[in-house]
Amino acid sequence: MNENTRHKNLEAATAAVWDAFVIVVGMLKGGTGKTTSAWFIALYYAVVLGLPTLLLDADATSQSAYDWFKIATAAGFEIPGNLVVERYPFDDLAEYIRDKRAEFGAIVVDAGGGSAKLFHEAVTEANLLLVPVAPTKIERRKLVATFDEAERAAARNVYGVTAHVVMVKADDRTSLPRTARDNLLEPGEGQGIGPGRDEPFPLAETAIHAWVHYMEAFGEIPTDLSEYAQLMKELTEA
Secondary structure (H helix, E strand, O other): OOOOHHHHHHHHHHHOOOOOEEEEEEEEOOOOOOOHHHHHHHHHHHHHOOOEEEEEEEOOOOOOOOOOHHHHHOOOOOOOOEEEEEEOOOOOOOHHHHHHHHOOOOOEEEEEEOOOOHHHHHOOOOOOEEEOOOOOHHHHHHHHHHHHHHHHHHHOOOOOOOEEEEEEEEEOOOOHHHHHHHHHHHOOOOEEEEEOOOOOOOEEEOOOOOOHHHHOOOOOOOOOOOOHHHHHHHHHHO
16 A cells, blocks of 8 residues: 555545544553554554554654554555554653544554653553553562552543553463462552552453464564454453
């Protein structure tokens, strides 16, 4: 699809006034699979649901989501005509999301782990917060801080944001996913959420496995959305 055709499709898709459903994919730690998750989710809304979709790269340091777009474009992959990818790692992120709600049916924000402020700003505008975490101790350690910041942001959110932990990079050949699930649903003292820090994390049933399909997707436009389609159906069709 050439760029002129793509722009025409976008203009047609955004002719109506929308009220975007905003999904923030974020955690206060890098390397947790946020960018891969954000891309697969954006493709779900654009390709499966056919909605005009904005993927915002709000990572102040790496801009991996936008790099993915540039590499895919240079490699000749066909970008869905109703998908826009932008980088916006700026302090007025919440205001920018508000301004874009009327132009898109879905907005997916890749909130990088390097800035608690940008994460906070994104969550203030979110309908849904997804926190991807691999089933290892070092990854789970940042969950409490992430949910603390999300709680502060939720106090400014008028959309009734809901949050879910999503287990990614799960390898069922090991005991790690099962152990991590147990610890998230029955946290030890001071390791959970809530006033007493003993309440379970809101863990999604759908896990994202450590498949080569996901690990090698960077810079491509995958057509098989696999477990991410199942995840979004679980969290948005209930």
